[in-house]
Amino acid sequence: MRKIFAAFALALLLAGASHAREVETVLLVSIDALHPDALNAKTVPTLHALMLPGRFTLAGQSVDPPKTLIAHTAMLTGLTPEQSGKKDNDWLPGQPRVAQTTLFDDARRQGFHTAFYYAKPKLGYLAGAAVDEQALVPDDGIDRARAFFRQGGKRFVFLHVSGLEYAGMNSGWLSPDYLDELTYIDMTLVPLFKDIGKRGAWRLIVTSDHAGHAREHGTRHPEDFKLPLILAGKPELPPLSSGVFRITGLRSLVRQMLAGE
Numbered sequence: 001m002r003k004i005f006a007a008f009a010l011a012l013l014l015a016g017a018s019h020a021r022e023v024e025t026v027l028l029v030s031i032d033a034l035h036p037d038a039l040n041a042k043t044v045p046t047l048h049a050l051m052l053p054g055r056f057t058l059a060g061q062s063v064d065p066p067k068t069l070i071a072h073t074a075m076l077t078g079l080t081p082e083q084s085g086k087k088d089n090d091w092l093p094g095q096p097r098v099a100q101t102t103l104f105d106d107a108r109r110q111g112f113h114t115a116f117y118y119a120k121p122k123l124g125y126l127a128g129a130a131v132d133e134q135a136l137v138p139d140d141g142i143d144r145a146r147a148f149f150r151q152g153g154k155r156f157v158f159l160h161v162s163g164l165e166y167a168g169m170n171s172g173w174l175s176p177d178y179l180d181e182l183t184y185i186d187m188t189l190v191p192l193f194k195d196i197g198k199r200g201a202w203r204l205i206v207t208s209d210h211a212g213h214a215r216e217h218g219t220r221h222p223e224d225f226k227l228p229l230i231l232a233g234k235p236e237l238p239p240l241s242s243g244v245f246r247i248t249g250l251r252s253l254v255r256q257m258l259a260g261e
């Protein structure tokens with residue numbers, strides 16, 4: 001009899017352990033045009049608090065050319081522009097969308113509801129069939145993401161935040177105006193991050209599509225290719241593997257999180 005109880009207790013323990021491991025919340029945030037050198041405790045107190053040893057890099061690399069839609073396509077498909085064929089930086093509503101599978105397909109396969117909130121019309125290119133909810137929301141993407149996460153079940157959101165690109169083009173990358181805009185973005189993310197922290201096991205990925213230099217971006221200047229990657233979660237994540245993080249590596253990284261690995 002004691003043996004049966006012991007087996008029963010063990011089964012309960014294992015069920016509990018596997019339940020605790022299941023990730024129900026995955027939030028991927030791309031802050032458009034974010035230069036890694038802008039990330040410090042003064043400029044971005046919220047993001048900086050997430051930057052734990054081994055769970056972030058400031059030396060990520062975008063694709064060539066490092067432009068918004070080309071880079072986000074690489075981020076979501078895991079493919080270089082040569083592999084995906086998406087070598088131009090344009091898309092208009094009504095034109096064909098991405099032909100390859102994306103992170104949204106990976107999320108669906110793992111039983112997640114998916115949402116995509118983006119701040120520039122051209123990113124609509126990436127809103128394929130595996131996206132349950134999508135919206136072009138230049139200003140209220142964060143509110144939409146919060147509303148989506150308030151519903152139950154496994155949920156994956158890709159949130160694209162713009163603003164920095166315009167500050168960079170008008171005033172220069174890493175200029176006071178650029179840093180002010182980034183501080184504002186950091187502050188607006190606080191309620192969303194608090195919400196996902198209440199959703200049991202969660203994963204948060206913050207990255208960008210490219211940086212820039214002076215008032216330019218999208219060129220072959222080394223600064224333009226730079227991007228950060230910050231990973232956070234509960235239970236705590238394994239450390240990033242060593243080596244240069246490339247934007248094409250994001251899909252497999254997030255796919256592992258969606259699979260609970």
Ligand SMILES: [Zn+2]
Binds near residue numbers: 033067165
């Ligand atoms: Zn961009």
